[in-house]
Amino acid sequence: MKGTWPAVVFFALAALGPVVVRDAFLLDGLILILLWGATAAAWNVAGGYAGQISLGHAAFFGLGAYSAALLGTRWGLSPWIGLLVGAVLATVFGFVLGFLSNRLRGPYFVLATIAFSQVLLIVASRWRGFTAGSEGIPVPFRPGFWTLGITDKRVWVAIVLVLAIFLYLVELYLERSRRGYQLAAVREDEDAALSLGVPALRLKVAAIAASAALTAVSGALWAQYVGFVDPFYVFSVDLSVRFALAAILGGIGTPLGPFLGAALITTLETYLRARFGGIGTGLIGIYLIIYGTALIVMVRFAPQGLVPWIGQRLRRRPVAGSGS
């Protein structure tokens, strides 16, 4: 398909990673890039394509992580079932959020999503009898693919790569299908879209629900990979901002943007953690200072993100032999 070669190159490089590299540290970085990229892409379905900027997506990520962890520790069920349950729960919550906040725009929608994720944070951290409260849940390691107890990082690369490519295809669908065009019409001018017979409410709610479900899938896989679920991390506003940040840096509403953004952020974070991690935890804040600054600078000078920005520069260059 036209215009997808950068993505093909990106995913091919990612697939080549485990073949070429054996170093666990680098493979870990690759897994995180793909996983955060997929999560940012899931955010992008609502934030980019439907134009519903959410800073509460950590709620869905946390639902996925908690479903996988709790079903595993309480009833010994497979994390794959937990992943499915998390996705279904997130879909339900996404539908509710989408319907309830349908009228809200811009900052109002953002506030509603923050409040929503905070409610889930409080429930997860205070409902001690069920969720183990603020201590969090250590996810038990049970060897095998069905229980996702995998030590070989190459297998993990394969799992998150499948997820990442799936997310990319979802975004590509939203970019090129009739539904996608309708959604773009709703995003740009809802009243005009409605007057042309586009089912605006249904499309927006569906986009939010799908975005929620996909985010929960990432959350479930993340819980299994990292092995520990901390409510103050998985439901935090910081995490929600992180999803949005990757999509914005790379290019909001573009299929490859979230992955590029996640690659940048994760590389910087991993590098600075390795570089400063031993000296003092306070210095960890440095990479977040860089993120904050990058976000401010980015939305000011290139609000459409890196992918369209690079695209414009490539197109402006005169093509050799074009006769002009």
Added chain:
Amino acid sequence: MHVVPQLIVSTILLGGIYALIAVGLTLIFGVMRVVNFAHGEFLMLGMYLAFWAFALLRLDPYLTLVLSLPLIYGFGWLSYRMVMRPVIHASHNVQIFTTVGLSILLQNVALVLWTADSQFVRTSYYAVVVRLGNAVLNLAQLVAFAVAVLCTAALFAFMRWSYTGKVMRATAQDRAVASLMGIDTGRVFALTWAVGVTCVGVAGVLLAPIYPVYPTVGLQFVLIAYVAVVLGGLGDMAGALLASLIVAAVEVIGSYVIGTAWKEVLYLLLFIGILVVRPAGLFGQRGAEAIGT
């Protein structure tokens, strides 16, 4: 019902502080049409300012308050010039992410400077209480309330009667017409931002003797301010005052009835309820939320 006086007094004290935080937020929104997602971080900086002055210079927080006023105002003005001015006419999304970026930036500057540990401003009058009939009040809370009410009243008087206040209200009503009338809206925005930041920064200094300080402390307070500001109608200053009292009442009565652990859920559910049922707030104009202005 011997607890009723205590509940009422606690509500009023808490509401006074919330009002000062909320009033700055709603002022910035009313005039600039920007929801300041970094509002809580200015509160946090105010608290750290008090902590620093106390730990390093042995300055009493209330002395710091007077001395630091120009400093907080200057910092607010600087943050407007460097961060907000370029995006003042940009889209909502750009403005949202600019203030979110500012919030991340300030939070982590604090993290690097002061670490993530909770810090305390332990004054000598830390545990002094005042008895008022059946109710018991903490002295620091009483002072914080008094100063907060004073500042809020001063801001209201300024907005109501001063020429600059009128100019700000005119800009809030219609910025295009205001600039046609010869109002330098750029200066109004800078002033509004700096005044809003000063309000919340002062609230931070006042809260320092009562609550521990850590880099993300702003979030818990600013969430309450968002609830109050939306309940009162975004941009409506009188509404924000009344709503602050309502939110404080929900918090105080909620902690008494169902315990402190779950009180946040109450006002967050109240918040979601308002956003769903009447996003324009108690007194706001219907439909504002749909235009997003």
